[in-house]
Amino acid sequence: MTTTSSAEHTRRDFLFVATGAVAAVGAAAAVWPLISQMNPDASTIAAGAPIEVDLAPIAEGQDIKVFWRGKPIYIMNRTKKQIDEARAVPVASLPDPQTDQARVKEGHDQWLVVIGICTHLGCIPIAHEGNYDGFFCPCHGSQYDSSGRIRQGPAPLNLPIPPYAFVSDSKIKIG
Amino acid sequence: MSGPSTYQPTNPALQWIEKRLPIIGLVHSSFVAYPTPRNLNYWWTFGGILSFMLGVQIVTGVILAMHYTPHVDMAFNSVESIVRDVNYGWLLRYLHSNGASMFFIAVYIHMLRGLYYGSYKAPREILWILGVIIYLLMMATGFMGYVLPWGQMSFWGATVITNLFSAIPYVGESIVTLLWGGYSVGNPTLNRFFSLHYLLPFVIAGVVVLHVWALHVAGQNNPAGVEPKTEKDTVPFTPYATIKDGFGMVCFMIFYAWFVFYIPNYLGDPDNYIMANPGVTPAHIVPEWYYLPFYAILRSIPSKLGGVIAMFSAIIVLAFLPWLDTAKTKSSKYRPLAKQFFWMFVVVAVLLGWLGGKPAEGIYIIAGRVLTFCYFAYFLIVLPILSRIETPRAIPNSIADDVLAKYGKKAVSAIVALVLAGGLMAGGTQKAEAADEHGGPTPPSLSWSFWGPVGKFDRGALQRGYKVYKEVCSTCHSMNLLHFRNLADEGGPGFTAAQAQAVASEIKVQDGPNDAGDMFERPGRLADPFPKPFPNENAARAANGGAYPPDLSLMAKARNYDRGFPQFVFDFFTQFQEKGPNYIDALLQGYVDPAPKDFALPQGAYYNKYFPGHAIKMPKPISDDQVTYDDGTPQKVENYAKDVATFLMWTAEPHLEARKRLGLQVMVFLIIFAFLMYFTKKKVWANAH
Structure with a gap:
């Protein structure tokens, strides 16, 4: 040194x-x-472009499941009873307070469009099951009402609403 | 890695760990305190460079495996979708494919260094043999990796190399069937090669640990070839060797980046951009450049079994080197005869490599035999005799004496020599494919806007080229790898998303089934691929007089012509990468009607000056004024040809602009970093002199 x-x-x-x-x-x-x-690579992103769904074949009280970006989307044509139940419940009593009106598009109140993935750990809830005329998740027993809001069980949040818009009265565009 | 460490950490937490697992002490004794001869030159940095390259290959390889599909129907396209769609996929793929070549360049320099300085002599025999084992593993790994893209060369390389084992008497055929997992190279072969290609690098890493362990027990050899005697002969590994290796590594990275960003396909074979076809063998089967010398040896023996034995012996003979060369003096610096023969051997090896890329005919066979003899003679005759008859010059008493004798030698010149040697070696060993005697004239070299370090596509040319493709080429040729969304990609023809969508919705795509179970037609979307002109190959052949119009997606990278020596060496420096577009342009303008009188044109073929063999099944596809140009460009065939060649270059290499842009940034960074490393190294070493 x-x-x-x-x-x-x-x-x-x-x-x-x-x-x-x-x-x-x-x-x-x-x-x-x-x-x-x-x-996600460019092909995955391109494949995740918006899709259009024709609502005409879905009768009142029925629902369909479509896939967008690999996620199941429930589109439910709700009965009057289901709508009334969803609107009758006091919002403040809900674990994730949200009005039914905020979860559907105005003027299309019978159409519920939700991402069918349980907010607990990602299982797919079964439609028209459970105590609330909505969805029941078989994995850990979470129950959602006819507005897709969490009512009972371990899930913390309501079923999310995907981005969508009505193209016409009988057609929506998801994405 | 040499005995228990005396290192004691001061931090109590580290002390706690050290008592239970002396890992810090191991690292400290192996890579910090480890005494390294103070006279090592830059040829000694290639050990570190090789470790770096192994790391690069493992990291990029593990990532590529995340996106790759090892299936005969999907492998080729999955590699292309990595390059086209995955974020930085083109970078990772080119880093990996060129990384293999860099790995071999470095290992050849490393081996020649060992050969020159007698690094295989006692007490380093096992160290050397471990190195030969690593080299064999590298060759196996490189070969299997080359099969994975499932191009024509992948397939036929796999076929030829696995068939080497059929030379084994009695059991050869059974062994080959076992290797294939079938009656020919097929899906089981591809799957097992993928599995083994993933496994072997970790085996290499394991043997590298043994190699480094053996090195740290025996200690490094050095240019003087005398063992360190006192502490004055050595310096601690850190900081001295680390900073020197680091500088060498950064210089090597500049060389590597030159390939990756500017000439990524220079060392590759254009045939590998054609998907594997078990029914058609390419005209010239050549392995990757790093196997060429051994391939030449294989072909020069006129017996199947003999050739295979000679080829493997050419590598195995290296393992016996410590006992073939018994001279007491290690370094060729002090062996006037051995030094000359060493350089002759280097020339023989390079020439063998050059011959390996030539067709096995005429003078090349004779030359191959002579050089094969020279190769083996060096190990089996020259070295044993030299060790008995040669009178070496006096070696220095100690390393310190050696350092004092030559202190002041310029390090820069060593590096310049190193980079130049690397460039020339890469250029010199690149396979010079035989000029096909029916190939006709070389296509003229045009000036392309996308040439060179800052090249960009001419948007107008791309748009016009697309128009020509769509109105003319696409009636017969498919473009399977392109999607409508690509038209709006950055660095492409510059369509807006809305314009690309408009183009897409002009076509009808079959989709379905719908709720009733019926297939239906819908307008195209951005995510849809370009439509095919024919539903399948048979339909295409039926409509084109038996000829199958090839897919055009990769055409600009899949066509080639011989540039000859020394032109291809200059191509390395001028970044010439435009053989494909030159060929396409020339081909479209190369129709001659009527054909020359002495040429027997087959029925249903047309005469083209530039098509190999001249008889092309495609009629003259385009004439003046056939496609309307809206921007005032003259509607001449020469403009059509150039524009469509530009468009096809883009379809073959859609991220060319991004590659060159990132390349410039990386180059500027690396050069600045190299300067900083050089001055840091000087400062560090100032203490040692």
Whole structure:
């Protein structure tokens, strides 16, 4: 080891820090593509484009299950009784308070469109089962009402509403 | 990795761990305190570079396996969808495919360094043999990896290499059937190759641990070839060797990045962009460049079994090197004769590699036999005799003496030499495919806007090319890998999403079944692929006089012509990658009617100057004014040809612009980093001199 002046020390330290910093930036940048590749690829994104669903064949009191982005979507043509039940319950008493009106499109009150994935741990609830004229999840016993709201069981939240809009009175576009 | 460590951490938590598992001490004694000879030159950084490359191959390989489908019907397209659709998929795939070549370049330099400096001599025989085992494993891994994209070369490479085992007397055929898992190379073969290709790198990593262990027991050899005697002869691994290896690694990365970002297909075979077809063998079967010397040896022996034995012996002979060369002096620096023969051996090996890419005919067979003899003679005759008759020069007393004698030698020149040697080696060993005697003239090299480090597609040309493709080519040729959404992709023809949607909705796509169980037609969507002109290959053949119009998606990367030596060496430096577009452009303008009188044109074929064999089944596809250009470009065949060639280059390499853009950023970063590493290395080493 040779002795070095303090000025030289500073210059050397700066060089070491600069090299280390550039190396760190390079390593971080190199990790980015390795992580980013895990996100959905272009074909998956393109396949997740909006879909149109014809509601005409669904009679009152019936429901269908369609898939959008690999998720089951329940489209339910509710009876008058189901609507009334959903609107009669005091909102404040619900675990996840939300009015039925906020969960359907105005003027299309009989149509309930929900993502059929239990908010507990992702099982698919069965329609027209349970104590609330809605959905019953067989995995851990969560029960949803005719508005898809959680009423009983371990699930914390209501069934989510997918983005959708009415293209015409008998056709919706999901996505 | 050499004995119990004396390292004691000061942190109590670390002390607690160290008492139970002395892992920090192990790392400290192996990679920090480990004494390394102070006179190592940059050829010694290739050990570190190889470890880095193994890491890169494992990381990128594990990721590619997340997106790859090992099935004969899907493998080819799954590789293409990695390149086209996965985020940074093109980068990961090119890093992996070129990484294999970089791995082999580094391992050949590493092996030649060992050969030159006598690193295989006592007490490093086992270290050397472990290295030969790693090399064999690398060859097996590389071969199986090359099969996975399931292109024409993958398939036929697999067929040829597995057939090597059929040379074994009595049981050969059974062994080959066992390897294939069928009566020909097929889906079971692909599946097991995928499985083994995933496994073997970890086996390599395991043997590398043994290799490093043996190295750290025997200690590193060095350019002087004298063992360290006192502490003055060595420096601690960290920081001295780490920073030096680091600098070497960054320089190597620049070389690697040059391939990945600018000439990613330079070392690959265009035939591998054609999906495997068990019914058609490509005109020239050549392995990847790193096997070429051994392939040349295989072919130069006029007996099936003999060739296979010679080929494997060419590698196995390396393991016996410690006992073939018994000279006391390790380093060729002090062996005037051995040094000359070493360089002759390097030339022989490179020439064998060049011959491996040539067809086995005429003068090439003779040359192959002579060089094969030279190859074996070096190990079996020259080295044993030299060790007995050669009078070596005086070796230095100690490493410290060696350092004092040559202190001041420029490190930069070593690196420049290294990069140049690497470039030339890559260029020199690239397979120079035989000029087909029926191939006719070389297509003229046009100037393309997408050439070079900052090349970009000409949007107008892409749009016009798409129009030509749609109105002319697409009546017969499919474009299976393209989707309507791609028209709106960044770096493409520059359609808006709405325009691309409009194009898509012009076609009808069969979908279904609906609730009644019936198939129905709906307008195309962005996610739909381009429509096929024919429902299947038989229909296409029936409509085209027996010829099958090939899919055009990858055409610009699947066609090639010979550039000859030394042109292909310059191509490495000029980033020339436009053989495909040149060929397509020339082909479309190369029709001659009537055909030359002395040419016997088969029934139903047309004469084309640039088509291999000249007799092409496709009639002249386009003439002046056939497609209307809206932007005022003259409606001439030469413009049609150039525009459609540009369009096909984009369909073959849709992320070309992103690749070059990222490449520039990476290059600037690496060069800055290399400078910083160089000065840091100088500062660190200033203490050691």
